[in-house]
Amino acid sequence: MTDKKIRVLIAKPGLDGHDRGAKVVARALRDDGMEVIYTGLRQTPEMIAEAALQEDVDVVGLSILSGAHNALVPQVIADLRANGQTNVEVFLGGIIPEDDIQNLLDQGVFKIYGPGTDTREVCKDIREAVKSKEQA
Amino acid sequence: MTFALIDSLRKGNRLALSRILSQVENRTDVGVEALEQLFLETGTAQKIGITGPPGSGKSTLVNAIARELRQREPEKKVAIIAIDPSSPFTGGALLGDRVRMLDLQVDKQIFIRSMASRGALGGLAEQTEALSQVFDAAGYGFILIETVGAGQSEVDVVNLAHTTIVVDTPGMGDDIQSIKAGILEIADILVVNKADRPGADQSVSHLRNMVGMGYAKRSHAGKHSLKDFSGKAAEESSSEDWIPPVLKTVASEFKGITDLTDSILAHAAYLRESGRWNEKDKAAVLASIRHQLIVSFLQDFNKKVPMEMIDSLVSKAQQRKISPSEAVRKLLAYNQSDNLKSSE
Numbered sequence: 001m002t003d004k005k006i007r008v009l010i011a012k013p014g015l016d017g018h019d020r021g022a023k024v025v026a027r028a029l030r031d032d033g034m035e036v037i038y039t040g041l042r043q044t045p046e047m048i049a050e051a052a053l054q055e056d057v058d059v060v061g062l063s064i065l066s067g068a069h070n071a072l073v074p075q076v077i078a079d080l081r082a083n084g085q086t087n088v089e090v091f092l093g094g095i096i097p098e099d100d101i102q103n104l105l106d107q108g109v110f111k112i113y114g115p116g117t118d119t120r121e122v123c124k125d126i127r128e129a130v131k132s133k134e135q136a
Numbered sequence: 137m138t139f140a141l142i143d144s145l146r147k148g149n150r151l152a153l154s155r156i157l158s159q160v161e162n163r164t165d166v167g168v169e170a171l172e173q174l175f176l177e178t179g180t181a182q183k184i185g186i187t188g189p190p191g192s193g194k195s196t197l198v199n200a201i202a203r204e205l206r207q208r209e210p211e212k213k214v215a216i217i218a219i220d221p222s223s224p225f226t227g228g229a230l231l232g233d234r235v236r237m238l239d240l241q242v243d244k245q246i247f248i249r250s251m252a253s254r255g256a257l258g259g260l261a262e263q264t265e266a267l268s269q270v271f272d273a274a275g276y277g278f279i280l281i282e283t284v285g286a287g288q289s290e291v292d293v294v295n296l297a298h299t300t301i302v303v304d305t306p307g308m309g310d311d312i313q314s315i316k317a318g319i320l321e322i323a324d325i326l327v328v329n330k331a332d333r334p335g336a337d338q339s340v341s342h343l344r345n346m347v348g349m350g351y352a353k354r355s356h357a358g359k360h361s362l363k364d365f366s367g368k369a370a371e372e373s374s375s376e377d378w379i380p381p382v383l384k385t386v387a388s389e390f391k392g393i394t395d396l397t398d399s400i401l402a403h404a405a406y407l408r409e410s411g412r413w414n415e416k417d418k419a420a421v422l423a424s425i426r427h428q429l430i431v432s433f434l435q436d437f438n439k440k441v442p443m444e445m446i447d448s449l450v451s452k453a454q455q456r457k458i459s460p461s462e463a464v465r466k467l468l469a470y471n472q473s474d475n476l477k478s479s480e
Contacts, residue, residue, distance in 0.1 A: 004162055005162075005227070005252070005254075007158075026230055027230065029228065030223065030226070030228035030229060030230045031223070031226055031228060032226065032228060033226045033227045033228045034228050035222075035228065035229045035231060035250075035252045036228070036229065036230050036231065037231045037232075037234060037250050038230060038231065038232045038234070038235060039234050039235060039238070040232075040234070040235035040238065043238075047238070047241045047242075050241055051234060051241065051248075053150060053151055053154055054150070054154055054247055054248055054249055055154070055249065055250060056154040056155055056157065056158045083151060084151045085151070
C-alpha cells in the first residue's frame with residue numbers, strides 16, 4: 001500500500017500582492033487529488049527553494065504578475081538545483097510577454113500558462129510531468 | 137539506497153532527511169527499513185503538541201514558539217510538523233500552515249514539514265508519529281506538532297507529545313464547555329491566544345476554574361497516558377503535581393511567548409525530575425506498536441482478501457441477508473485460513 005501523492009509547492013516570488021491566480025490553481029490541484037503546499041506572498045527565490053526542499057515536492061508552481069519573471073524564475077531554478085533537487089519541475093503562471101517565453105523555457109521552465117488557462121490542463125500537465133520523471 | 141540515504145541524514149544532509157520523511161510518510165519499503173534503523177536512535181527530543189480549534193492561531197503560535205526556542209537554546213534544532221486535513225472526496229489537500237511561518241525560513245536549523253491527514257481522524261495523520269521519530273533520530277531537540285484544527289475529541293496528540301498545548305481564543309463558549317471531557321482535559325499548558333480581544337480575562341478565569349476543579353478532586357495518576365502504568369508512584373508524588381498553567385498570548389505580536397516558552401521548558405524539567413518522562417515514553421511506544429499492528433494487519437488483510445469477496449459481502453449486507461458483523465466474521469475466517477495455507 002504505497003500511497004504516493006503528488007506534492008506541489010505554489011509560491012509567489014517578488015513583490016506583487018495579487019494571489020488570486022495562485023489560489024485558484026492551488027484549489028484546482030487540490031481538487032485533482034494532489035497535496036498542495038501554499039506559501040503565500042513575497043517570497044525570495046531562496047525561501048522558495050528552501051520550502052521545496054523541506055517539503056520534498058515533485059513540482060514547484062510560480063505565479064508572477066509583476067514583470068520580474070526574467071530575474072526571479074531562473075534564480076528559483078538555480079537555487080533548486082543547487083540544493084540537489086534536480087528532478088523538480090517548475091511551472092510558471094501569470095502575465096508573461098510572448099518575447100520572454102522561449103527564453104524562460106530554455107532556462108528550464110517546464111511550462112508557462114497565461115490568463116484564462118483551463119486549470120484541467122495544468123493538472124494534466126503536472127501528472128504527466130511527474131509520471132515521466134518517475135519512469136526515467 | 138536506504139543505507140546511503142540514512143548515512144547522509146546522519147551527516148546532517150537536509151535533502152536526505154526530506155526524502156526519508158517522504159518514504160516514511162508513504163510507507164514504502166525504503167521508509168519502513170529506514171525507520172526500523174532510525175528508531176533505535178530516538179528518545180532525546182522533547183515533542184510538543186499544539187492543538188485547538190481552526191482559526192485559534194496555532195500556526196502563528198508555533199512560529200513564535202519556534203523562534204523563541206531557537207533563541208533560548210541555540211544549540212538545539214527545531215522541527216515542525218504541521219498537519220492539515222485531506223479532502224475526503226478527492227484525497228487532495230491544501231497545506232497552508234507555512235504561510236504563518238515565513239520568518240522561520242531563513243534559519244537553517246528549523247525544518248518545517250507540512251503533512252496531509254490522508255483520511256486519519258484524531259487530529260494527526262497515520263504517519264505523524266513516524267515522522268517525529270525521523271526528526272528525533274536526525275538530532276532535532278524540539279519537535280513541534282501542530283494538529284489539524286480540532287474540535288472536542290481529536291486527542292491523539294497526547295499519546296505522542298511530551299507536552300500538549302491546547303490553544304483557545306476569547307469567547308469560545310461558556311463555562312460548561314470547559315468542564316466537558318475531551319480536548320481541554322489533555323492540556324499540560326492552556327493558552328488563550330488573541331488575548332487582545334474582548335473576553336480574554338473571562339476565558340482565562342473559566343479555564344483556571346476548570347483546572348482548579350480537576351486538581352482538587354483527584355490526583356494526577358495516569359491522566360496523560362494511554363493506560364495507567366504507575367498510578368501508585370503518581371499518587372505518592374501528588375503534592376508535586378504539574379498544574380496546567382493558563383496563559384494569555386497574542387502570537388502575531390509575540391506577546392506572552394516568553395512565559396509560554398518558560399512553561400514548555402519547565403514542563404520538560406518536571407517530566408524528567410518526576411520520572412514521568414519515562415512513563416510518557418512508554419505510553420508513546422505502546423501506542424506506536426499498537427498503531428503499527430493495526431496498519432500491518434490491514435495491509436496484510438488487503439493483500440490477501442480479494443476485493444470481489446468484500447464486494448459480494450457488502451451487497452449481501454445491503455440486501456439485509458447478513459449483518460455487517462457476520463460479514464466481518466467471514467472475512468476474518470477467510471484471512472485466517474489463507475494464513476494457514478501460506479504457512480504450510
